Amino acid sequence: MSKFIFVTGGVVSSLGKGITGASLAKLLQLRGFKVNMIKCDPYINIDPGTLSPYQHGEVFVTADGAEADLDLGTYERFLDVPMTKANTTTAGGIYQTVIDNERRGDYNGVTVQVIPHITNEIKKRFAAFDKNFDITIIEIGGTVGDIEGLPFLEAARQFRVERGRENVMTLHATLVPYISSAGELKTKPTQHSVNKLREIGIEPDVLACRTEHPISDSMKKKLSLFCSVEPAAVIEVMDAPSIYLVPEELEKQGLTDLVIKRLNLKAKKKNDGKWFDFVRKATSPKKQITVGIAGKYAELKDAYKSVAESLYLAGMSNKVSVKVKYINTQKDPIPASLKGLDAIIVPGGFGKRGIPGKIEAIKYARENKIPFLGICLGMQCTVIEAARNLAGLKDADSTEINPDTKNPVVAMMEDQKKIKKLGGTMRLGNYSAKIRKGSLAHKLYKKDTIEERHRHRYEYNPQFVPLLENCGLKVSAWHKELLPEIVEYPKNPFFIAVQFHPEFASRPLKPHPLFDGLAKAALKNKKN
Incomplete structure (x- = not known):
């Protein structure tokens, strides 16, 4: 008892x-x-x-x-x-x-x-x-x-x-x-x-x-x-x-x-x-990096609590202090507010507000080879950015943002539409993904299969995967070979976006591999 x-x-x-x-x-x-x-x-x-x-x-x-x-x-x-x-x-x-x-x-x-x-x-x-x-x-x-x-x-x-x-x-x-x-x-x-x-x-x-x-x-x-x-x-x-x-x-x-x-x-x-x-040792670092969290809830730090904590824990393990700069993608000037950052994160969220700013932040990170991590909606915005600016699909969009888009690179899948009858359309909780060997994700995770926590209802539309892969945005992990879970841009040293929420799995003695990798890449970027 x-x-x-x-x-x-x-x-x-x-x-x-x-x-x-x-x-x-x-x-x-x-x-x-x-x-x-x-x-x-x-x-x-x-x-x-x-x-x-x-x-x-x-x-x-x-x-x-x-x-x-x-x-x-x-x-x-x-x-x-x-x-x-x-x-x-x-x-x-x-x-x-x-x-x-x-x-x-x-x-x-x-x-x-x-x-x-x-x-x-x-x-x-x-x-x-x-x-x-x-x-x-x-x-x-x-x-x-x-x-x-x-x-x-x-x-x-x-x-x-x-x-x-x-x-x-x-x-x-x-x-x-x-x-x-x-x-x-x-x-x-x-x-x-x-x-x-x-x-x-x-x-x-x-x-x-x-x-x-x-x-x-x-x-x-x-x-x-x-x-x-x-x-x-x-x-x-x-x-x-x-x-x-x-x-x-x-x-x-x-x-x-x-x-x-x-x-x-x-x-x-x-x-x-x-x-x-x-x-005690991990909380007294001598080095510092600055990471930008570009989202629409920037005024309330608790909105990105686990993201900030994951950065802090990754800093502890790498003996580096992580200074977080919150960028409001609806109000702050993009890309001016991103200059001087050692890494950029575009976190999750819901709704249309702040999406254009997130897409601009991703474009800036990609074009300037700044270490980048996209999370959930951050991955969806990464797909939209690549479709518009790499594949030339100027009207590419998410059906959540624009239901009438001719190029729905992000959309609700048919299986999730069926869930609506039960009162919800979201993927919630742990789902597995198989990682492609030789990818950045495989290098970070050091394993072939992962389980991560999800909270979303829209997906990277698999119909557009071949087109965007030809333009350089590679899928490095799939859920049951049906849904893309991780995308990468190999032309950049560290550019990765995930459909799930890795921030929920970080621990003081075990920082999440994606945040640990981002901290290392940011530190390397700072030296360069």
């Missing part, structure tokens, strides 16, 4: 509950425990798949095809444990399940209510990994006091009663703000946040205090007294140069031992510090 740690937040959002929870998970993993994480989002959407990135940031895709919160990407990168549909739940998904049950008559005619029907369904999701992991860490999104989050917190309260205090604990992330005019930190927001949590019936066991200045021992004692936690359980969480340094900072404050003792666990091994050593 699993032990459970709930991570809640108060005062304000964006306190880093996901990073704090993932850091604790990593620390417990380094002690030999099997750890998994679940994210509970209180919004009524079924999943973030239909949300604008400006609303919710990046949509992370699991291997089994779930569209999920970007925190699942943080969990995967810290733990190197593949997330699944069971790792993500939303209020919308919970309510939909309960309503479907009611329509089938599963409740035998009783009045369906938040308690017990909604909370029972939530608790069922909490226990998804009960038999497979030693510890499950459950992050409840939003802040204490949000009306939509109340059923999740009530379910957490019930869960502790049912499972026993020795099996369930709560870490509450809160803010200790610094008032510059007074020149001091203030504990009152944390006190109010904890009082709100108590009103729901939950007593926090640990306070993770987000702060810009060190918290003194006397202030920790004050928080301990007013919030009913041990002084040692008041943990200071300050900004770090890298999120991967956070686990070591929490370890120094004794958080791991405190949790092990509180849950009556016995560590299976000692933390040998190797992970900390790697991160």
Whole structure:
């Protein structure tokens, strides 16, 4: 049976509950425990798949095809444990399940209510990994006091009663703000946040205090007294140069031992510090490269969270600092805004907006032999650019952008149109591809067959492959010899575009081969 740690937040959002929870998970993993994480989002959407990135940031895709919160990407990168549909739940998904049950008559005619029907369904999701992991860490999104989050917190309260205090604990992330005019930190927001949590019936066991200045021992004692936690359980969480340094900072404050003792666990091994050593060395590089991410959501960095993290992780492994420059392909001048870059990425996206700028960015990278990586829509734009500028098909387009195009080099395939009857037309999750030997992709992956995560509904139309290959744009990987998965332009040292999302598979000790290769090519390009 699993032990459970709930991570809640108060005062304000964006306190880093996901990073704090993932850091604790990593620390417990380094002690030999099997750890998994679940994210509970209180919004009524079924999943973030239909949300604008400006609303919710990046949509992370699991291997089994779930569209999920970007925190699942943080969990995967810290733990190197593949997330699944069971790792993500939303209020919308919970309510939909309960309503479907009611329509089938599963409740035998009783009045369906938040308690017990909604909370029972939530608790069922909490226990998804009960038999497979030693510890499950459950992050409840939003802040204490949000009306939509109340059923999740009530379910957490019930869960502790049912499972026993020795099996369930709560870490509450809160803010200790610094008032510059007074020149001091203030504990009152944390006190109010904890009082709100108590009103729901939950007593926090640990306070993770987000702060810009060190918290003194006397202030920790004050928080301990007013919030009913041990002084040692008041943990200071300050900004770090890298999120991967956070686990070591929490370890120094004794958080791991405190949790092990509180849950009556016995560590299976000692933390040998190797992970900390790697991160410390890798986060102090002397060289730097600048990589441009050319997309239409440039104002919101979280829209490209996994792309930026993958660049950072590739930089760590190559002992180079990666400076990311975000280029808005709808507003920024192209190609003027691309000058001076060591590499260019055109990431995924949906809709028409910003497409012309992406195509111009790809043309600039191709003509100037700048290391280039296209991702998902970035590959589709690569195909359009080649069709227009290499093959001379000036009206070549995607049927998403121009349904009446005479040259639909990017289009929805017939098999995907059939899926529409089931409510969706996207390829989601892991799909395999066979790589052509001798290609750049084969050199990077060092294998013949790969599996990567997809999130798209349009494809490089295979009918145009022979024409564009004659013009220099080669297909180097196919899905079942039917759909092009990777294209390359061999005349350039590093020019590759993929239909899938490689950014979801990068890890601190294992950067994705495509990002690792891009970092190496950018460093070489900088020297030249």
